[in-house]
Amino acid sequence: MTIRGKLTILLAAVLALAAVATAAVLHASARADRRDQARPGGPAITAGPVRLTSGTRELVFRNMAWGPHRDELTTTPAARPSGPRTATATGLKCLRFHARSGTGICLQAVHGTLSDTYRATVLDSALHEKGHYAVPGIPSRARVSPSGRYAAWTAFVGGDSYAGTNFSTRAAILDTATGVLTPSLEAYAIVKDGHRYRAPDVNFWGVTFAADDRHFYATLATHGKTYLVRGDLRTRTVTTLHTNVECPSLSPDGTRIAYKKRVPGLPADAPWRLYVLDLATLHETPLAETRSVDDQAEWSDDRHVTYALPGDYGADLYTVPADGTGSAREILTAAVSPAYL
Amino acid sequence: MYVADSRATPSAPTSAEPAARPRAGRRRAVGPTVFALGTVSLITDVSSEMVTAVLPLYLVAGLGLSPLGFGLLDGVYNGFSALVRLVGGRFADSGGGRHKTVAVLGYGLSALCKPLLLVAGSLPLIGAVLAADRTGKGLRTAPRDALISLSSEPAARGRAFGVHRAMDTAGALLGPLVAFLILRWTVDGYDAVFTVSFCVAVLGVLVLVLFVPSSRTAAPAAATPRPAAKPDVRPLLRPTVCATLLGLATVSDAFVYLLLQRQLGVPERWFALLPLGTAAAFLTLAAPLGRLSDRVGAWRVFLGGHVALLAVYGLLLTHAHSPVLPYAVLLLHGTFYAATDGVLMAAASAGLPEARRSSGLAVVQTGQALARFGCSLGFGAAWTAWGDRTALGSAAVLLAGCAVVSYVLRPTTPRTEAST
Known part of the structure; x- marks a missing residue:
């Protein structure tokens, strides 16, 4: 074939491929318009004042419903979650959110010129920014301690190279009173089975705080196993307590941990079930939810936990009794990252 | 599109017929x-x-x-x-x-x-x-x-x-x-x-x-598909042994970046950008170091690249929190790749007959890849047992040792050696 013939083929192919590529990009960008339109039958959302301390019990969450308030921080009465939703008048958008006692932590994307970065923004009870901190990867979990003093978040740090399909995590803890940040729990000393432990493949995620502003629980993963650890903010140590525990969430009375457990025999892409662990006896109770849950559960009171499952608009919120009885019930569509205030 | 193709193609065979042998002209240009x-x-x-x-x-x-x-x-x-x-x-x-x-x-x-x-x-x-x-x-x-x-x-x-x-x-x-x-x-x-x-x-x-024209090597025309009745493994032996030995002491990128963070205090938020530093240095230096290898000998540059890697280990071991050090580490790390990745292929090619070029290079690459995989496992275990600094120190000693052995064993390649 002549060089002219080859170049003609190449040119024709470039034009055809460019047309396909352009069509794909245009199709995906048209999504923005569709998602800014509220769906008929969707929840009614109005903009209004949102505060992190209120007279009545409120459920604060990231609204996933299509429309002008998509992804904004939104509240609804905790007693009647399917009732009217109020979105923040300032249009505060969070990927992940949590709040306690007048302190909120909002994990956000920051759109840069050459890449997106992420940050954790600390909010006061009126949702004013008190400070922000760089998050080194894609936000995954967020928690505030019951007193509102400490905040923690977990981020995925993606592959390092072409072969990098192993994800690592960074769990950070912030003292909002002093501004002192521990960027990675890997700086803490690990005591595993009674001995000092170190390994390059240590990852932490899913921090949950105790009421004493000193202790916390989290997941530690190393050598293909996960552990529940109890951490001490003062001595900067974590100690393993139990195996096969991910994304722990401490009950309001501090006696139990709700968590996702990897159950043998389940499919690799849906391997978890919700369990509750009694910290005094280490007795495990499977909850009545029969689907795989990939979330850090949130206790709505001492007897129920709330969690997200994949839904038509990203995620829906469900609740289930914490003692293994009853059954799971949907409480809110198109919502994620719940926090009870 | 890359003009280099269209401009350069006339000097290449104008058809993809197997008889046409891509010989890259008689000039020294690529x-x-x-x-x-x-x-x-x-x-x-x-x-x-x-x-x-x-x-x-x-x-x-x-x-x-x-x-x-x-x-x-x-x-x-x-x-x-x-x-x-x-x-x-x-x-x-x-x-x-x-x-x-x-x-x-x-x-x-x-x-x-x-x-x-x-x-x-x-x-x-x-x-x-x-x-x-x-x-x-x-x-x-x-x-x-x-x-x-x-x-x-x-x-x-x-x-x-x-x-x-x-x-x-x-x-x-x-x-x-x-x-x-x-x-x-x-x-x-x-x-x-x-x-x-x-x-x-x-x-x-x-x-x-x-x-890209089809290759046609000097294999016998009656190409019965039994190319390895009794192949001569000697030209393969030394390159494979050298690449494998040095691969055993080559700590994977992921560990290097993790150590940069832990030993030199690079902030967490820069973690995702570290591979870009290595790649930028690799990109800049690959052609100049390749050219150098043509002048002074490929094995010399290959070993030199591992000296750069040894310097990476050394700098990581200093534990000094200087703002310049992370840049130096990434520059040296990129230099290591620029001096070893393509250069190894050039070096190994010299001793391989054309008819076995591809399988020979595959053996060298595989030896190196498996050795590096073994190094990752060993390094992780050493880290768990003794801590990251001791693991890195051991890797440095091992690398120095392997470099010396490879220097002794290195294939003696006459620079203008004909390939067949």
Whole structure:
């Protein structure tokens, strides 16, 4: 074939491929318009004042419903979650959110010129920014301690190279009173089975705080196993307590941990079930939810936990009794990252 | 499009007929086939790095999965990949040279995997698609390097590999940028990223098919497919032993970046940018160091690259929190790649007969890859047992030892040695 013939083929192919590529990009960008339109039958959302301390019990969450308030921080009465939703008048958008006692932590994307970065923004009870901190990867979990003093978040740090399909995590803890940040729990000393432990493949995620502003629980993963650890903010140590525990969430009375457990025999892409662990006896109770849950559960009171499952608009919120009885019930569509205030 | 192809092609055989032998002219310049292969690699790397860059975000934000502690490709896959590489290399040599065929298969397989990502909605399926993608990469690497080697003059081989690796790395740096721009223009545009990645990959295959001539090595015309009745393994032995020995002391990139953070106090938020530093240095230095290897000898530069790696270990061990040190480490780390990656192929080519170029290079690459995998396992175990500093110190001592042994064992390559 002549060089002219080859170049003609190449040119024709470039034009055809460019047309396909352009069509794909245009199709995906048209999504923005569709998602800014509220769906008929969707929840009614109005903009209004949102505060992190209120007279009545409120459920604060990231609204996933299509429309002008998509992804904004939104509240609804905790007693009647399917009732009217109020979105923040300032249009505060969070990927992940949590709040306690007048302190909120909002994990956000920051759109840069050459890449997106992420940050954790600390909010006061009126949702004013008190400070922000760089998050080194894609936000995954967020928690505030019951007193509102400490905040923690977990981020995925993606592959390092072409072969990098192993994800690592960074769990950070912030003292909002002093501004002192521990960027990675890997700086803490690990005591595993009674001995000092170190390994390059240590990852932490899913921090949950105790009421004493000193202790916390989290997941530690190393050598293909996960552990529940109890951490001490003062001595900067974590100690393993139990195996096969991910994304722990401490009950309001501090006696139990709700968590996702990897159950043998389940499919690799849906391997978890919700369990509750009694910290005094280490007795495990499977909850009545029969689907795989990939979330850090949130206790709505001492007897129920709330969690997200994949839904038509990203995620829906469900609740289930914490003692293994009853059954799971949907409480809110198109919502994620719940926090009870 | 890359003008280099069209401008350079007239000096290459104008048909892909097997009889036409790509001999890269008599000048010392890098041949058109090398530029064509460099362009293919550049385009393909844009395509594959687009996917790699958005994959974590796609899994977490797009699919709502949490891939915590989930290795999508496991150790078993590493063994399988090595096998594919060896088989691919052997097949490329058979029948008097089927390098292009095997390379097209490899690039084509990876291209076909891109649209499959659109429909693979779970971690195991995505893992399977990625494994197929990597299999394509394993299949094509040795035949492609053999084509580069066969189409360049022995005296300019280092430079040819250097230019190729620079183009390859340029693609790897561009890919994430393209992916990011698409995500910026769209809403959840992962499907657009995968579709564009597929289009780009198809373009790469097309450039390969159109502008890279088929190889025809000096194998006997009656090409009975039993190329290895009793092959002479001697020319392979020393390069493989040297590459493998040094591979045993080559700590993987992931560990180097982790140590940069822990030992030199690089902030967490810079972690994702560290590989870019290595790649930038690799890109800049690949061609100059390749040229140097043509002048002073490839094995010398190859060993020099490992001295740069030893310096990386040394700087990491200083534990000093100076703002300059991380840059120095990344520069040296990129230098290590620039002085070893393509240069090893140039060095190993010298002793290999044309008829066994691809399988020979595959053996050297596989030896090195498996040794590095072993080093990762050993390094992780040493870290767990003794801590990161002791593990790194041991790796440094091991590397120095292996470098000395390799220096003694290094193949003595007369620089103007004819290949057959």
